[in-house]
Amino acid sequence: MLSRTLRKSVLDTKLSTSTLPPTFLLPFRARCFNSTTQHIDSPPEATDATLGSSSVPSVPTSDNSAIPKANSPPTSIPTAPSVPTSRPALSDSVKELLPLLRAQPAHFVTAHIHAQPYLVTEGDIVRLPFHMPGVVPGDMLRLNRATSIGSRDYTLKGTPYLDERIFECRARVMGTEAEPMRTKEKKKRRTRKTKTVKSKHKFTILRIAELKVLPVEEIET
Amino acid sequence: MRSGIGLPKRTQGVLKALGLRKRMKTVFYPVTPEVAGQIMKVKELVAVREVEKALSKEELKEERRPDAGYYLESAAPR
Amino acid sequence: MFGAFKPTNALSGGLLWKIPWRLSKFQKQRQRRRLRAVDTVVSVIDQALAKKGITTKAVERWKDEMPIEQEMLPKDKYTIFDRKEKKYRKGIHKLPKWTRLSQRLNPPGY
Numbered sequence: 001m002l003s004r005t006l007r008k009s010v011l012d013t014k015l016s017t018s019t020l021p022p023t024f025l026l027p028f029r030a031r032c033f034n035s036t037t038q039h040i041d042s043p044p045e046a047t048d049a050t051l052g053s054s055s056v057p058s059v060p061t062s063d064n065s066a067i068p069k070a071n072s073p074p075t076s077i078p079t080a081p082s083v084p085t086s087r088p089a090l091s092d093s094v095k096e097l098l099p100l101l102r103a104q105p106a107h108f109v110t111a112h113i114h115a116q117p118y119l120v121t122e123g124d125i126v127r128l129p130f131h132m133p134g135v136v137p138g139d140m141l142r143l144n145r146a147t148s149i150g151s152r153d154y155t156l157k158g159t160p161y162l163d164e165r166i167f168e169c170r171a172r173v174m175g176t177e178a179e180p181m182r183t184k185e186k187k188k189r190r191t192r193k194t195k196t197v198k199s200k201h202k203f204t205i206l207r208i209a210e211l212k213v214l215p216v217e218e219i220e221t
Numbered sequence: 222m223r224s225g226i227g228l229p230k231r232t233q234g235v236l237k238a239l240g241l242r243k244r245m246k247t248v249f250y251p252v253t254p255e256v257a258g259q260i261m262k263v264k265e266l267v268a269v270r271e272v273e274k275a276l277s278k279e280e281l282k283e284e285r286r287p288d289a290g291y292y293l294e295s296a297a298p299r
Numbered sequence: 300m301f302g303a304f305k306p307t308n309a310l311s312g313g314l315l316w317k318i319p320w321r322l323s324k325f326q327k328q329r330q331r332r333r334l335r336a337v338d339t340v341v342s343v344i345d346q347a348l349a350k351k352g353i354t355t356k357a358v359e360r361w362k363d364e365m366p367i368e369q370e371m372l373p374k375d376k377y378t379i380f381d382r383k384e385k386k387y388r389k390g391i392h393k394l395p396k397w398t399r400l401s402q403r404l405n406p407p408g409y
Binding site: 139142170 | 287288289290291292293294295296297298299
């Protein structure tokens with residue numbers, strides 16, 4: 001019900017201006033969807049008005065970026081990957097639709113850290129479920145593995161990962177957070193001894209400092 | 222990849238002869254007709270890949286490790 | 300006769316397990332994946348042997364006789380011949396150890 005009214009409102013604005021509506025025109029709830037996992041395809045009439053035919057909002061990238069990464073010892077921080085000489089070109093549909101995705105601000109990204117997905121947008125604070133080794137507060141991390149990036153109407157999905165040239169996502173290390181001390185009693189049957197195990201883990205906190213989609217010209221060069 | 226439990230003793234014997242004692246175990250063999258025949262006997266239970274040279278245990282583990290997905294761009298003074 | 304202890308088939312017969320007569324769509328999908336996994340194993344072996352210029356009887360015979368997953372009829376993928384059934388066909392899941400066996404061919408005409 002909500003989505004239908006939403007869609008209608010989007011449709012009206014789109015048909016009147018035949019361009020993408022600025023986000024401040026949208027109702028408040030519509031902007032809330034940006035931070036949720038809900039996937040909204042753009043209404044087909046709207047895409048017809050803005051694009052031509054055969055334009056699907058979610059276009060998988062054909063270029064699967066398999067970049068040889070310098071293997072570092074597990075305790076240290078991964079270094080920046082060496083830039084491969086021959087990079088696969090973007091497919092035509094991506095080239096066509098990427099400016100539209102870029103024109104619509106407030107992007108979200110599904111960044112993968114150690115193969116775990118985090119659906120984030122700019123300004124989000126992420127508590128990682130582990131203590132990231134080798135980083136101190138103030139460090140800037142570049143997140144370069146993502147399965148999807150999108151805005152309100154457009155989503156670019158990777159196969160399975162996106163080309164890392166398309167977007168820039170940076171995260172600032174805010175610090176660490178500790179959980180309350182947990183104690184667990186380890187008791188074997190028919191034995192008087194009780195062992196108490198204590199555990200208190202630390203978790204790294206990140207803030208997504210920057211998230212932007214790069215223009216096609218910069219990606220090509 | 223898959224277990225040979227409950228299968229005929231001959232099939233289990235082939236698995237054992239290939240050195241596949243547990244599920245998900247990886248073994249390396251040269252390409253020979255003998256090995257090909259053995260694999261054909263247990264083709265429903267295994268996955269096969271051709272590699273240049275035998276990988277060590279560490280290399281296999283490194284292959285399974287997922288990508289970190291981040292790198293340090295600018296470090297704070299520490 | 301009625302009530303909590305009415306004699307059902309499961310109670311009166313002792314052991315009664317109900318097995319559906321056909322595969323579900325998820326079972327069928329997994330069955331197709333398994334068939335394709337076997338196909339890839341055979342093709343990898345075949346390519347590796349072809350690079351060395353060797354031919355093996357087991358591989359050649361499999362390639363001659365057995366259809367690959369895309370060539371198989373749906374009938375052959377999910378059912379097998381059985382002379383005791385009414386239409387001479389039963390679900391492949393009635394075959395013991397059916398997920399780890401290759402059962403692709405059936406008598407012609409059935």
